[in-house]
Every structure is written in structure tokens, then in C-alpha cells.
Amino acid sequence: MPELPEVEIVKQSLSKNIKFKKIKKVTVRNRNLRIKVSSNFETCLENKNIVKITRFSKYIIIHLSNKSFCIVHLGMSGTIHLIKNNQKKKLTNLSFYHSLTLPKKHNHIEIKFENCIIIYNDPRRFGFFELIKNQEELNKRFSKFGPEPFSNLFSLSYIRKYFKNKKKDIKSFLLDQKFVSGIGNIYASEILFLCQINPQKKAHRLNKEECRKIIYYSKLVLNKAIKFGGSTIKDFKNISGNSGLFQNEFKVYQRENLKCLKYRCPGKINKKNILNRSTFFCNICQK
């Protein structure tokens, strides 16, 4: 599911609803996520306050009152649902939240607060919850990640230096979190379309102007997606159950065989597998 914009939306709604609240009770139904949920997970969270919630790349970072952290990655299919107590009260039977629109299966983790519960649901179990002891460990955890597109570190000189002698295609680099953090498969295609760069172009062949465009359009696309509440392809929702709208703005993603949307371009959108991920582009205006 989630790339940087979707994770940002989840972070914002979590922040709105559970910041400053105390964790009352944690229930883990299935520990076998991508990384096994540690055996002390519940006790490390229970009775701690949420100090704040931040995000780096596609990771949600929950800051706990004892200076430790819990980082959450949603993988491909992870979603977080918020159930408010008053919603529960409205139900006439006692089947709790399951009678709401919430998926019944794959609710792996529940975190209860005074007035609400958040539920982590993840059919494919590619996501994970990981405890981090302190700030130093947190820094270490993300030390091998490249900068976010919004960062000043994602600069022309950084990119040009990085791409020197790199013979892999540019699409693969946009997906490579060591190069830049937070871009996933959808937004990589969208960014390259706006740059008018063919996704199969070798990184070391990009000129200065093209590198500038990558910086500019990476920021633009991600910011716009956040404004639109993220993209809902299959089932992405913010934690209150609302869909994003950015999928309506896609220029190439899932537009195979449709007309290129660039003004006066006679091209059609092609679909091709790059690194086993479907990639969409116009083979006329993207060079």
C-alpha cells in the first residue's frame, strides 16, 4: 500500500487522535509479521504515554514517554484503524468493532487507550512493529537510508555524485531507499513522467537539467499526493476509514494503453516490468 504520502496521512491522523494519550493495554494476536513482534512488546508499551508521532520515509515513529520508540512499517498491505469508544457504544450487540466496516481477518495488533483503540490489520504481513531503545539506536536504524526528497541533502550535487558510474536504470534508483527515502512504485512512475525521463534510462546518462527535474518533481508529486490524502489503489484508507484521492490525479500509473496526457503528445502509455515492478511511461515524450 503505502508510500511516503500515505504514511504521512496515517501519521497525521494518529497524531490527531492518540498524541499525549496513555497506552492502557496492548494485544498481539499474531507475532509473525515481517519482523517478529518481540516478546516484551506489550510490556514495553503498556502504561507509557505517547509524546509525539513523527515519520521518516515510509516509517511511522511513535515517541514514548520513557524516551524509547516504536517504529511501524505498513509493508504492502498494512492498515491502521481507529475505533472511538462512542462508536462502540452505538452497537447494540457486544461483538465490538468487528461489526463495523473493519476487516475481520488479519487484525494482528490492538493498542487500547482511554477513549479509543487502534488496530493494525495486515493480510500479507509485510509490515512490522519494532521497538527502539533510545535516540542513538533510532539514528542507527535509519543511518543507511538516503535523504527524503524534501531534504536539502537531496541536492543536485548529491544526485550527480551518486549517479556517477551507476549503470542501473533511473527507475530502480528512485525505488532504492539508500539513494532516496520514501518513493515507491506508484510515485516513481509519476515523477519520471513529469520529468519526461524514460524509466529505463541509465542513471549515469542523466544530465544536470534532468537531475534538477528529479528533485523538483519528486517534491511536487509527493506534496500534491499528501494534499490529496494519499492514493487509494485497493484499500488504502486513513485511520478513520476515508479514501485518498490522488489516484484520480495519476498521469501514467495504471493507464496502460491510454493516451499520453502531455499536451499534444501523440504517445500511449506503456507498461513494462523493471526489477519485477510494473512501470508506466510514455515512450514518446519520456526520453
Add this chain to the structure above:
DNA sequence: AAGAGGCCCTGATAGC
């Protein structure tokens, strides 16, 4: 070091 490929897992959909 860099790049290609496999793999973790379930579910939706397409084709027979």
C-alpha cells in the same frame, strides 16, 4: 561495490 534475482505472505482477479 554494484546489480540481478529470489523471497517473505495473502487475496483479488483472469483465464480455462
Add this chain to the structure above:
DNA sequence: TGCTATCAGGGCCTCT
């Protein structure tokens, strides 16, 4: 209806 194959928004690991 029911089988099988393919594909999904991610990222880690291994091999060359």
C-alpha cells in the same frame, strides 16, 4: 464451480 496462474503499493537477503 473450481482449479491455476499472475499480479499487488516493500524491502531484505544472497549470489555473482
